[in-house]
Amino acid sequence: MSVAVSSDSLIRPRVSGASLKSEFVAFKVNRIVEAASHLFYERGYSSCTLDNVANQLSVTKPFLYSYFKNKEAILAAICEVGISEALAVLEDVLAHEHGSHRARLAEVVRKVGQIVIDRQEYVVVYQREMKHLSADDYKRILRLRHSFDHQIGEMIREGVASGEFREDIDPFIAVWIGGLISWIPTWYSSSGQRSAEEVIEYLVQAALRLAGAE
Amino acid sequence: MSVAVSSDSLIRPRVSGASLKSEFVAFKVNRIVEAASHLFYERGYSSCTLDNVANQLSVTKPFLYSYFKNKEAILAAICEVGISEALAVLEDVLAHEHGSHRARLAEVVRKVGQIVIDRQEYVVVYQREMKHLSADDYKRILRLRHSFDHQIGEMIREGVASGEFREDIDPFIAVWIGGLISWIPTWYSSSGQRSAEEVIEYLVQAALRLAGAE
DNA sequence: AAAAATATCTACCTGCTAGTAGTTTTTACA
DNA sequence: TGTAAAAACTACTAGCAGGTAGATATTTTT
Numbered sequence: 339m340s341v342a343v344s345s346d347s348l349i350r351p352r353v354s355g356a357s358l359k360s361e362f363v364a365f366k367v368n369r370i371v372e373a374a375s376h377l378f379y380e381r382g383y384s385s386c387t388l389d390n391v392a393n394q395l396s397v398t399k400p401f402l403y404s405y406f407k408n409k410e411a412i413l414a415a416i417c418e419v420g421i422s423e424a425l426a427v428l429e430d431v432l433a434h435e436h437g438s439h440r441a442r443l444a445e446v447v448r449k450v451g452q453i454v455i456d457r458q459e460y461v462v463v464y465q466r467e468m469k470h471l472s473a474d475d476y477k478r479i480l481r482l483r484h485s486f487d488h489q490i491g492e493m494i495r496e497g498v499a500s501g502e503f504r505e506d507i508d509p510f511i512a513v514w515i516g517g518l519i520s521w522i523p524t525w526y527s528s529s530g531q532r533s534a535e536e537v538i539e540y541l542v543q544a545a546l547r548l549a550g551a552e
Numbered sequence: 553m554s555v556a557v558s559s560d561s562l563i564r565p566r567v568s569g570a571s572l573k574s575e576f577v578a579f580k581v582n583r584i585v586e587a588a589s590h591l592f593y594e595r596g597y598s599s600c601t602l603d604n605v606a607n608q609l610s611v612t613k614p615f616l617y618s619y620f621k622n623k624e625a626i627l628a629a630i631c632e633v634g635i636s637e638a639l640a641v642l643e644d645v646l647a648h649e650h651g652s653h654r655a656r657l658a659e660v661v662r663k664v665g666q667i668v669i670d671r672q673e674y675v676v677v678y679q680r681e682m683k684h685l686s687a688d689d690y691k692r693i694l695r696l697r698h699s700f701d702h703q704i705g706e707m708i709r710e711g712v713a714s715g716e717f718r719e720d721i722d723p724f725i726a727v728w729i730g731g732l733i734s735w736i737p738t739w740y741s742s743s744g745q746r747s748a749e750e751v752i753e754y755l756v757q758a759a760l761r762l763a764g765a766e
Numbered sequence: 767a768a769a770a771a772t773a774t775c776t777a778c779c780t781g782c783t784a785g786t787a788g789t790t791t792t793t794a795c796a
Numbered sequence: 797t798g799t800a801a802a803a804a805c806t807a808c809t810a811g812c813a814g815g816t817a818g819a820t821a822t823t824t825t826t
Contacts (some may be wrong), residue, residue, distance in 0.1 A: 369763050375619070380683075381683070381685070382596070382597075382598055382681075383595075383596075384599045385598045385684070387782085387783060388783080388784070388785085389784095389793070396746035397804080397805090398804070398805055398806080399783095399784085399785085399805095400785090400786080400805065400806090401803085401804060401805080402803070403784095403785075403786080404803070404804075407784090408785075409783095410786075422719075448576075461773085466680060467596075469594075469595070469596070469696070470596070488782075493682055510743070510754050510758075511740055513742060513743050514739075514758075516742075517735060517738065517739055517742075520735065520738050521731060521735050524731060525727055525728075525731055528727060528730075528731075529724070529727050544728075544762060547761060547762065548758060548761065548762070601812085601814080602813075602814065602815090603813075605812095611774080611775090612775055612776080612813085613775095613813095613815085614774070614775065614776090614815090614816080615775080617814095617815075617816080618773070622814080622815075623813095623814070623815090658789085667774075686799055694783060723768070
């Protein structure tokens, strides 16, 4: 799901060519999701009204209802970004990084850490507000999270089996790495002037040290 | 602030003796705070109604208003427990543990970790819902948090200065230890069948390893 | 045991918010 | 440029939730 947008207007651009209509719909959906994630991040899902979201975009409430079934559907879209992008990055690293287990661990922490920082507001909203999803959306999002956790756990177990990681850290380290997704935003924002690169490199070193794989 | 209560009724016990009235008031205040923290923890502050809280206690809404000024005041009481107990434990350890710096670090992680697990619901609500406090309450609670962070930072700096801790981990480790307060509840509940003791002992070892003070 | 004081409840108000019906504006196309 | 279709808006409803006034029940005191 692409979310980054560059224009700052919802006025339909005068473009020629076929099939740009669905693109423009997606563009507006993304603008809504982006604005909502920002507001939900700052004030919380239950404290934000749809009028708040509409105002932020200089549109009206019924506008939102022509792109989303209800308020909860907007939250579901945010949560989906929050977990699915991290999952996609994880799977990409696991599919393409074929070095040592410690190299794989470092790359996972680096790439997942980066996406969590890039999509900080989505990730935090996903964590904090997931409980307000409908039963169906909740199950769908939870499956993605379980897939994420499972693949992290497998990676760690393989490293332990190979002898590269200390035996006694399994399975806590798996929880720890999974915990990055919960923890980075708090940490990153509370560590003041540090750049994302500094924070991530520290996390990579910390993960290796915890795994006994320096 | 004492919060643990044993009775399961709000009916005034038939006790004799002077000055038990204020004790009974405190007892009821604690019951309200306890019930509210549980509901806020599970469903979120903004999604919980005062009727929910009252029902949980088998009383009515005006009952709550005779002990608290408004809904936000209940949240403030919860937040105060969430941070002030951790702060008290920290200060107690720092005042009485005079061994090596690594012994102090281990004891801080152990004792603060224990209180965070014991008061899990309060701590989580404090973190997640603090932004809904009034400006005055927010400032008051934030001061406690800053005091906590500051003392953790000092402890780490002293350990680094003494040579017991690795130089390059300062000041990230300070954020990490402070982050325990954010992180333990998620971790503890997602680590399945593990006992509080196991989780805490792992945290102590992890903190020492991160500090380079094993 | 009656009166005073305290504690709790019933019943209500007011403002807000998710969601909708139907009208108006804008766009696409001939 | 005129007409149909699509997009967006104005104006509304229904229900809920924080907060309160005044009545009732309970406890304490004399």
